[in-house]
Amino acid sequence: MDYKLFPDLSPLAKDFEDFFETSLCGFVITDGEGKIVSVNRRTAEWLNSTPDQFLGKRFSDLLAVGGRIYFETHLWPLLRMQGYFDEVAVELANSGNGKMPIYINGYERKGDNNQPLFMRFTLFKASDRRLYEENLQIARQLAEAKLNIEQKNAQIREQFIAVLGHDLRNPLGGIMSAAQLLARTGVNEREERLVNIIQSGSKRMHEMINNIMDFARGRLGGGIPVNPVVVDLEKLLNQISDELKVVWPDRQIESNFEISEPIECDPARISQLISNLLANAITHGSTETPVFFKALVNETLWEISVTNNGNPIPKEAMAGVFHPFHREDAQSSQNGLGLGLYIASEIAKAHNGTLTVTSDDHQTCFTFRVPVAIQILPK
Numbered sequence: 001m002d003y004k005l006f007p008d009l010s011p012l013a014k015d016f017e018d019f020f021e022t023s024l025c026g027f028v029i030t031d032g033e034g035k036i037v038s039v040n041r042r043t044a045e046w047l048n049s050t051p052d053q054f055l056g057k058r059f060s061d062l063l064a065v066g067g068r069i070y071f072e073t074h075l076w077p078l079l080r081m082q083g084y085f086d087e088v089a090v091e092l093a094n095s096g097n098g099k100m101p102i103y104i105n106g107y108e109r110k111g112d113n114n115q116p117l118f119m120r121f122t123l124f125k126a127s128d129r130r131l132y133e134e135n136l137q138i139a140r141q142l143a144e145a146k147l148n149i150e151q152k153n154a155q156i157r158e159q160f161i162a163v164l165g166h167d168l169r170n171p172l173g174g175i176m177s178a179a180q181l182l183a184r185t186g187v188n189e190r191e192e193r194l195v196n197i198i199q200s201g202s203k204r205m206h207e208m209i210n211n212i213m214d215f216a217r218g219r220l221g222g223g224i225p226v227n228p229v230v231v232d233l234e235k236l237l238n239q240i241s242d243e244l245k246v247v248w249p250d251r252q253i254e255s256n257f258e259i260s261e262p263i264e265c266d267p268a269r270i271s272q273l274i275s276n277l278l279a280n281a282i283t284h285g286s287t288e289t290p291v292f293f294k295a296l297v298n299e300t301l302w303e304i305s306v307t308n309n310g311n312p313i314p315k316e317a318m319a320g321v322f323h324p325f326h327r328e329d330a331q332s333s334q335n336g337l338g339l340g341l342y343i344a345s346e347i348a349k350a351h352n353g354t355l356t357v358t359s360d361d362h363q364t365c366f367t368f369r370v371p372v373a374i375q376i377l378p379k
Contacts, residue, residue, distance in 0.1 A: 026102070026123030032116035034058050034076065043123060046102075048095035059121055064091040064099045075106065079119065083108045089126060101126040161216045168209050176202045211339040214346070215324055224346040226266040233302070234259040237295055240271050244278045251282050252290035259297045263372075265351055273347045273355075274304060276340040277366045281308035285364070303369040313359040321357055344368075 020027055026043035030036050035058060039051040047054075047062065054062065060071040067090030078085050084107045091099040103124040109117045179198040187195060214224055234257050241253050281291045285308025292307040313321060322345040325338040341355075348355035353370030 028121040030119045224350040226350045254290045255293045257295045269347045273344045277306040286310035305367040307365040
């Protein structure tokens with residue numbers, strides 16, 4: 001702009017004119033008919049030309065063929081109808097340096113008679129942004145592909161575990177049956193010790209295989225199957241307690257049951273859950289104090305709790321105590337595969353209940369709670 005022709009132009013206007021010409025964005029101004037009246041130097045540089053070369057042309061003449069057609073058929077009518085458009089991706093015409101991707105905004109100013117006075121277009125160079133978006137898209141596709149592979153691998157692993165657990169049962173059943181037959185045939189003292197070792201090891205393997213099968217069912221989406229029936233809960237809990245006392249004759253289990261009526265549950269699964277909690281309490285609790293075994297049934301809920309004294313569960317382990325393969329002591333062979341508490345929590349969920357734990361310097365307590373109002377459906 002020739003400032004000599006406009007001596008009264010304010011300093012603010014001169015600053016705006018400087019901004020218009022030196023901005024990192026492109027600016028194009030047209031008259032009400034869409035013919036260019038002003039182009040800043042940035043736009044002209046992108047087109048490898050000078051600003052005066054575009055005066056009198058339409059804005060669409062600055063664009064590549066595809067963008068030119070889109071502007072005339074979509075953007076120009078949109079601009080006339082609503083007065084603006086935002087962030088439209090097009091390309092500048094090939095000026096010898098290739099087609100440059102840009103984003104454009106358009107704005108129409110109207111006069112008092114509602115007729116257009118001029119249009120302003122702002123152009124943003126989009127090369128870096130396009131590259132960034134393409135890289136993001138590629139990264140997303142790679143992440144999704146990796147996730148799909150991991151999911152397929154996980155499913156294959158879990159299916160393998162299920163098949164392996166199923167196929168191990170048959171030979172193990174034969175070993176257990178053979179050990180029982182040997183025990184009945186009248187063996188000597190040395191042979192009896194060997195038979196007891198076989199029976200004890202077989203029973204432990206059988207429990208581990210059952211845990212693997214339950215884990216695989218849960219992870220493959222089937223959940224822990226339950227078959228609810230009406231059960232005398234007190235009788236069931238006494239049976240479980242008596243079995244544990246036989247295995248640990250030196251440990252004391254103090255029971256306190258307040259049960260006034262039968263409840264609906266899967267007795268085999270409840271036995272599995274409670275046996276796990278009692279065995280954990282005996283294994284990890286103080287040998288000098290009893291394990292406290294409580295149960296309560298009332299109009300609103302039934303709950304069972306197992307409490308032991310001794311060292312608390314470490315705070316860093318509390319968050320994962322019900323996760324599969326969790327082991328309180330990685331050096332302890334008594335922890336098995338670390339699936340017990342995970343399967344116990346899944347059994348609780350299958351009964352529409354919850355299994356929670358609290359642990360401090362005085363005691364550790366696992367509580368299984370089921371609202372009576374919730375019906376348990378077979379799975």
